[in-house]
Amino acid sequence: MATTTATATATRSPVKKTIFATLFYILSTALVVFWLMPIVIAVFTSVKSMDEIMSNQKMWAVPKVWIWENFSIAWNKVGMSRYVLNTFIITLPSVVGTLLVSSLSAYALAFYKFRFNRTILILFVSGMLIPFQMLLIPVFRLSDTLGVRNSYLGVILFHVAFQLGFCTFFLRNFMKQIPFSLVEAPRIDGASDFMIYRRIILPLSISSMAALGVLEFTWIWNDLLWSLILLQSDSLKPITLGLANMQGEFISNYNMTAAGSIIAAAAPLGIFLIFQRYFIEGLTVGAEKG
């Protein structure tokens, strides 16, 4: 990428170069400002008073007074704190669970030759894309039979199982790049298959699993449908559902719903800004090969 641009710019005259640079900055800035306007509006609205919102139709106007108290009201009185806690209780075990379990299947698919290896891989890869509606009723019934419906565990079990598709695919691709001699040598020395997985492959895969974990965290954190189906008690619901309920209850309190949405977005946003590179690595599987 860098070489392309470097050669391209080298052949241009200095005047042309300046024009191109100026164009780039003007166009890019305009685009980003336009695209992020909804987010800017959300931030501004969250700190405005209702009077200011009602008196000025320009939602994008900078607040006259910044009322940070809106956040503490949303957090305490509207009950956002409970929803955030619930989301953590669902998300963290789901991410850890799916990473651990998928490392087992990825290891089997990456290092062993056996019948159905390819079939199982196809099963995992295609499963991750099926419409959720195809699973809703049976998963509801299964959770009910197992007695985990309307509990954190029911949602966690579903997330762990469903995310195995993408995680197995991602980790298997990573493990395929590990030199096979690292598996073969200890095997000759008499190490068991589980030892090789536990002591060699797992430690080598940690960075890749962390990258995957970042993406999975965001996906599971942002899930709405499965909690909607599997959780009935309000005290168990995650922030996405809390926000949707808030929409109904506080429909006219724009500042409260805005503060609520920023609270709901904070964790995935923070994770993304810190681990951006991992995030993109995970999202672009399959797009970069020429």
Place this chain on the structure above:
Amino acid sequence: MTKPKKGWWVPWAFLALPLALYLFWVIMPIFQSLAFSFTKRDSIFYPAGATWVGLKNFARLFQDSQFIVALVNNFYWLILFVLVPVPLGLFIAMLFNNSYPGERIYKTLFYLPMTLSFAVIGTIWAWIYSPDFGALNGFLHVIGLDSLARPWLGDRRYMTFALIFVGVWRQVPYVMILYLAGLKGVPGELVEAAMIDGASWGQRFRHVVIPMLAPATVVAMTISIIDSLRAFDIIYVMTNTKARAAEVLASYMYSSAFAYQDFGYGSAIAVIQFIITLGFIMVYVNNQLKNELER
């Protein structure tokens, strides 16, 4: 890869737990939903009485005007999810794929919508579209286009497109990421060689860059189509699935099954949604495995 020396069962021992979870929560439900679609059942619970009705649910679907509305709306979602994010994502990727100082900040900012949940996105856009205090009508007022102001989510003619626009807003950054990754695979020498041969910018783009981006385009298109067919959260958050004119297959399945307790019929809708998606899933999987399996 080698055959395990100690026994054929070794890979299966590693696969036992993941496969069991996957079979129970993902694979078996697919077949169960398929079976349910041939039945009439008023209760979701075991052991609920269900009557076999053959293809009746499917016959009913095509006489149900609400199903047709959902199908047509989903078609709009699909078309617009290809026509807008793919070219626009490519254009923005080309724009940001420059080595001017600060390009990374632009990329990072542009990705942001991708990290937000539809619950957050839907909440924000609900007030942007609000008829009285909404930013969109406010903006139209400021630029003197009052006549274009609409109750965007209140008018059946516009609501679907208003919802699709929100989906597109989030999809464009996704497609851009895919293209930026694809552009990394375009070797500089190739573009350079074309330049030395006197190819214009347009020719270089058409004959060098576009063919090299084919894998990224396949991924971007199939993923966008599959996402358009899965659209649910936006509709749930922004209309509470009560705006029947904005219904798509996913939301109609949800309301049929979980609001109207018509579980056989709901399953039939899911089956139709699944069949439409399946072809695109196969294209995607084929493309992915072509890249991955032979390594």
